[in-house]
Amino acid sequence: MNIPGENFGSKDDIDNQESLPKKQGVFQKMRRRLTVTGTTETIDGVSKLSVSDRKKQASKHLVNSQCAVTEYSGDSKKGHAPYNPRKKNQDALIMTEDSATNTLILCVLDGHGEHGDDVAISFREELSSKMINHPNWTTDVKKASADAIAAVERSIINSFRIETEFSGTTLSMAIIRGNTITGVNIGDSRVIIGKEINGKIISEEFTHDHKPELPKEKERILQAGGRVFAVEYEDGIDGPPRVWLGHMDVPGLAMSRSLGDAVAHTAGVISDPEFTERELDPAVDKFIIVASDGLWEFVDNPTTVEMASTSSSSTNCVNKLIKEANARWMKEEQVIDDTSVIAATLFDYQFSSR
Secondary structure, three states, X not given: OOOOOOOEEOOOOOOOHHHOOOOOOHHHHHHHHOEEOOOOOOXXXXXXXXXXXXXXXXXXXXXXXOOOEEEEEEEEEOOEOOOOOOEOOOEEEEEEEEXXXXXXEEEEEEEEOOOHHHHHHHHHHHHHHHHHOOOOOOOOXXXXXXXXXXXXXXXXXXXXXXXXXXXXXXXXXXXXXXXXXXXXXXXXXXXXXXXXXXXXXXXXXOOOOOOOOOHHHHHHHHHOOOEEEOOOOOOOOOOOOEEEOOXXXXXXXXXXXXXXXXXXXXXXXXXXXXXXXXXXXXXXXXXXXXXXXXXXXXXXXXXXXXXXHOOOOHHHHHHHHHHHHHHHHHHHHOOEOOEEEEEEEEOOOOHHHO
């Protein structure tokens, strides 16, 4: 597919049309990641002004409260693109404790577009405080989080520093208060729970990805005048279904919900969070994994919980999953997406006990 006047780019890496994958070699595989954006030459985390990278976001804590989480750790690692030395990490993490309500907020943000890192970082810096200070925080975490997310998004859209026409972020969050877990999801990052059933660790997909091809999501996009289709190539390598304007082949967003992305929102993409909620069972529920699609693209839920259950600690679990995801990205496409992972143990579960 060749659209005059528009720039193609990989999800996080390609910065202009000259970076388009070739028909031969390893770059052929990367066509599955291509997206169409605006006319800017600095898309998907590429800056012409700086080659610096933001510091890694790593942390480990012990929770001394009545929250079901015993220990948690998270890290966000910048991806790799050999043809793009200016690539930035567009992922961000939120790990915030509110001892007054025995609540823990665990969240990953996966930015995309020229200013995707700024969108994700703005949410990292502002969201948890707005949630905790919301008047309904103590009684209704869903309303508090939804209102806080909307408030931060409005602030970003109105900011003169951040261009959001073709930039945005996903958000996937686990809010654990006492023994209750609430999932908050926008886009294709994900929260899963590791459960032990009959002596075997299995995965529960707690939040669900918002993909354009899902019937309800696609129906909304079509009703808004948008289109959903995958880019097809002569060599048989097709990308995932994406969202396009009705009259123009932009923006090519591979998710049906996101924060920011003003152009995509005119084609039916929305920023409404989807909530899931349930009580955690001390006899069954063992740990939580929250991760961006840098992990989920090539590591499925069952493999993730299997690897986690054989880790020595929450920190080791995070490092192991990021390392495995990076290896699979290199094997499949010779590039690596930014990858963010948070692991949290429940009810004194010990990874090393298995």
